[in-house]
Amino acid sequence: MPGSEADEFAIIARYFAPLATHAGARGLLDDAALIAPDGPVVVTTDAIVEGVHFLRGDSLDLVARKALRVNLSDLAAKGAAPFGYLLTLFWPSDRPAHEMAALAAGLAADQEEFALALLGGDTVSTPGPLALSVTMMGRAGLRTPSRAGAKAGDGLWVTGTIGDSGLGLAALRGEAFDAADGDYLAGRYHLPLPRVALGPAIANVASAAMDVSDGLIADAAKLAAAAAVRIEIDLDALPLSPAAARWAERQADRLTARSQLAAFGDDYEILFTAPAAPGIAATRIGQVQAGTGVSLLGGGRQVTAPPAAGYVHRIGR
Numbered sequence: 001m002p003g004s005e006a007d008e009f010a011i012i013a014r015y016f017a018p019l020a021t022h023a024g025a026r027g028l029l030d031d032a033a034l035i036a037p038d039g040p041v042v043v044t045t046d047a048i049v050e051g052v053h054f055l056r057g058d059s060l061d062l063v064a065r066k067a068l069r070v071n072l073s074d075l076a077a078k079g080a081a082p083f084g085y086l087l088t089l090f091w092p093s094d095r096p097a098h099e100m101a102a103l104a105a106g107l108a109a110d111q112e113e114f115a116l117a118l119l120g121g122d123t124v125s126t127p128g129p130l131a132l133s134v135t136m137m138g139r140a141g142l143r144t145p146s147r148a149g150a151k152a153g154d155g156l157w158v159t160g161t162i163g164d165s166g167l168g169l170a171a172l173r174g175e176a177f178d179a180a181d182g183d184y185l186a187g188r189y190h191l192p193l194p195r196v197a198l199g200p201a202i203a204n205v206a207s208a209a210m211d212v213s214d215g216l217i218a219d220a221a222k223l224a225a226a227a228a229v230r231i232e233i234d235l236d237a238l239p240l241s242p243a244a245a246r247w248a249e250r251q252a253d254r255l256t257a258r259s260q261l262a263a264f265g266d267d268y269e270i271l272f273t274a275p276a277a278p279g280i281a282a283t284r285i286g287q288v289q290a291g292t293g294v295s296l297l298g299g300g301r302q303v304t305a306p307p308a309a310g311y312v313h314r315i316g317r
Contacts, residue, residue: 008123011097015104022084022117033119035084040140042080046070046213050129053266054190055172060099062190064106064132071136072114072194073211073268078145079203080138082114082196087121090131114196143203147226150208150273156231156286157277159195159202159269161241162216164188166264181243188241192268201280202272209272216262217305219271220286221294230291231273235259235298239283255298256306262296263306 017028024034035041048067050056068085075082087107091100111117119137167175168189171182194211195202202209208227212219217233224231235258240248244261251257273288286297296303 008125011100011123015100016087016118016121016123019104019107019111019118020120021111022119025084025117025119028118028120030120033084033086035119035137037139040144042075042078042138042140042144043135044071044074044078045133045135046074047131047133049131056129058190060102061106061109063130064103065110065191067132067134068107068110068114068116068136069192069194070213070268071134072196073192073213073270075136075138076194076196076199077202077209077211077270077272078138079141079143079199079209081141081200082116082136082138084117084119084137086119086135088133089121089123090126090128090133091123092130093125093127095130114194141200141203143206145203145206145209145272147208147210147223149206150223150227150229150231150288152229152288152290154207154273154275154288155277155284156220156233156271156273156288157280157282158212158216158239158271158285159198159282160193160267161239161244162212162267162269163238163244163261163264164241165192165266165268166261167244167247169266177243177247181246184241184243189266192266194268195270198270198281202270202274202277202282205274205277205280206272207274209270212267212269212271213265215265216267216271217259217294217296218263218265223271223273224288224292224294227288228292230289230293230295231286232289232295232297233262233286235262235296235303237283237285238262239285255303258298259296259303259306
């Protein structure tokens with residue numbers, strides 16, 4: 001892209017205005033968007049940063065789609081139907097502007113898949129790493145479960161499979177896997193599968209719900225703390241993909257391996273509590289009890305959680 005086309009306004013016009021298909025976005029020619037929802041709106045925001053949430057050298061179309069999907073996952077856990085988003089893009093000053101074409105293509109692909117429109121945002125140059133911050137909006141359903149509603153006697157449920165993304169990161173960093181397993185796991189790291197279609201059904205039965213982003217154990221602890229209850233996780237019931245199951249079988253201790261999978265982050269499944277979940281594609285992995293904290297069970301005994309059971313951003317020095 002010629003230098004004259006690399007200023008922020010040219011960038012917006014070339015790459016992002018075509019994504020602003022909602023009339024309220026005003027073609028990204030204004031300082032704000034105008035939306036007129038027909039009911040309550042659920043709003044969430046998450047950022048992804050190079051070297052923290054994705055690797056330098058990752059394909060930018062996948063980076064863009066991951067930025068959308070981690071936010072879509074939050075809305076899914078609340079049973080909301082997504083319709084639009086704001087994007088703040090922090091673009092490294094030493095990175096060629098023409099590479100934004102791949103990023104915009106990724107945004108366009110997921111806008112079509114999830115019926116989204118770009119509503120606005122900001123594009124800035126930075127001496128630091130590439131980062132994207134997304135604010136996602138969705139129409140609330142009949143119920144919007146919080147983290148704080150879990151009750152003693154509820155079951156603990158999770159969608160999908162656990163631990164794939166963490167193993168995918170290990171594969172990308174050089175850990176040995178069968179080629180097919182390594183490709184599958186790396187794909188799960190690069191491209192989460194937000195459970196948007198399942199969200200409304202889960203919201204209708206869940207006493208509490210959230211997405212699994214920092215690790216199953218860590219996020220179960222957040223549910224437990226919010227509701228002042230104790231959550232018991234049965235590691236034997238943990239749903240694993242065939243690739244993750246094969247990895248676990250190769251480890252010296254099966255339960256330690258399963259607890260490690262439960263500690264990995266970036267699964268972006270829905271974790272929820274409910275007395276029952278009829279007709280919902282989810283696995284019961286434990287129960288809610290009176291008390292506090294999280295306990296792990298496996299093989300009929302208590303299992304010690306890994307030392308770093310989940311991801312926490314350490315802010316400042």
